[in-house]
Amino acid sequence: MYTSLDLFQTAHAMARHAGARQTVVAQNIANADTPGYQAMQIASFQDAFDGTSQSAQMQATRPGHFLNTDALQASAAYAPSEGEPSPNGNTVSLEDELMNSIAISREHNRALSIYRHTMTILRTSLGRN
Numbered sequence: 001m002y003t004s005l006d007l008f009q010t011a012h013a014m015a016r017h018a019g020a021r022q023t024v025v026a027q028n029i030a031n032a033d034t035p036g037y038q039a040m041q042i043a044s045f046q047d048a049f050d051g052t053s054q055s056a057q058m059q060a061t062r063p064g065h066f067l068n069t070d071a072l073q074a075s076a077a078y079a080p081s082e083g084e085p086s087p088n089g090n091t092v093s094l095e096d097e098l099m100n101s102i103a104i105s106r107e108h109n110r111a112l113s114i115y116r117h118t119m120t121i122l123r124t125s126l127g128r129n
Contacts, residue, residue, distance in 0.1 A: 014111035039081035
């Protein structure tokens with residue numbers, strides 16, 4: 001009955017995606033003073049899930065199969081940020097990176113909430129509160 005819990009897989013994919021995005025933000029901040037450094041970014045989980053990224057197309061192999069986490073993980077492709085370069089060619093904007101970091105933190109907290117509520121539903125359905 002509980003062999004395939006897609007909600008857990010979704011929460012796991014969201015948390016991994018947020019971790020990958022946070023890594024990119026940390027690299028951008030670490031290289032804020034490096035001449036010629038190009039800031040990188042990863043699309044948000046919602047953009048990847050909505051299929052705006054070409055590699056995140058959903059594939060159904062059977063009825064009821066609505067989520068392919070492999071496609072979501074593959075969508076974590078790096079893309080150059082669209083910031084205006086400074087005189088030394090660096091495109092990192094610390095303000096943008098801080099705003100991205102806050103958004104990523106919210107995505108991660110959302111994934112943890114989904115996981116926590118799924119566990120509550122399972123415990124309730126098993127009669128173990």
